[in-house]
Amino acid sequence: MKDTRTNLFDCGKELFERNGFKDTNVSDITKSAKIGTGTFYNYYSSKEELFMAIYMEENEKLKRTILKTIDLNQEPQSLIKELMLLNFEGMKSNPILKEWYNKDVSDKIEQYFREQKGMEGLDFMYGDFIKIIEKWQKEGKMRSDIDSGMIMAIFTAIVTVETHKEEIGLQHFPQVLEYLTEFTMKGLLVGGTHSND
Template identity: 25%
Template sequence: MNAFIFFITKGALIMAGLREDKKRQTQLNIMESAKNIFSQKGFETASMAEIAKDAGVGTGTIYNYFPSKGALLLRIFTEEAEGMKEALQDPFSSEESGDLVESVIGAMQGFAAFFQHYPKAFWRELFHVMTGEVEESIRLRQGLFGIDEEMMKWVLNLIESHSDCFAVKVDPEEAAYAIYSAAMSDTMFYMYNEEMDIEAYKEQLARHIRFLFEGKMKSGKKE
């Protein structure tokens, strides 16, 4: 009897695992379809029904995974941002001497690459949607600000952890906010300037971050 119960339990666990795998794959399919359709049609024009059709699921099914179009977009952004954060490393984590300024630049350029995933027209439309006061706009705004805040915290912690690199007293929170503000300003300029490509955007961002650190680093610490 004990052996019978063991095999029944094991079988149930295997089936549960397979169901979870299938659910996750369905979720990924929906997200991939959404990314393609958002890129082609923009956020407002895209519908949950056509995303569901492209993903090979019913319209009702898609709402079991994502309660709204905004929630779907936020989930995509969150997973992309998580992947980006996982790639970030502390420049001083290895035995070789690190370069704080270049590491901050690398992190913010990684953040900049995030905007390359969709056309500029998509971002311009999304920024417009976010200014609305309907529930969907408010949730989008809060969710995207949350992603930005996580990136700012990473920069803040990096500066705070390596404050001995500075020749002058630097407030890590103010420094992180200044870097974030420069990044947002450069991002908006990039979004509304059709002639600026992603490389020019990254170069401008790097130049402005170096300017913020200029004259503040100890001798031997690169600016």
């Protein structure tokens, strides 16, 4: 027999996957979990809090999968391109993580991270990736005049630009993303278009 928190989590996940964040409400979740609405609030303060717990778990699963499948010793340009591609594919194919591309939901996710976790928690593999960047900086492969945290913020900006693809123009967006990644890497890598003087 599942405990109530696990039951709410599982029922919430199933409904969010099927109906999306916007079209799932607390009463749907409690009905599915076969508990009273009041009991829900003993475990989660809101639908948003439950969704974020589910989102974080799915995000961690994606991160672990990416780290298992990728060769972290390849050259920076190839590794970054592969990481970003795997992250985008993973997010688009997961109904929970795909909600990131829904502007209303992404605003709530960003607000949650600012209040609860700090923005570094938002990046799909912050802790592991910042170590790789610091290693590249020590090896002289990546500019060391830019703080590793700032480099992470630049990559986070590239990842989050997808939430603005309509404003950028859907017909241009895939190419824009490729160019942004390419130009960013050229600017960050030692021996790219910018030297590390």
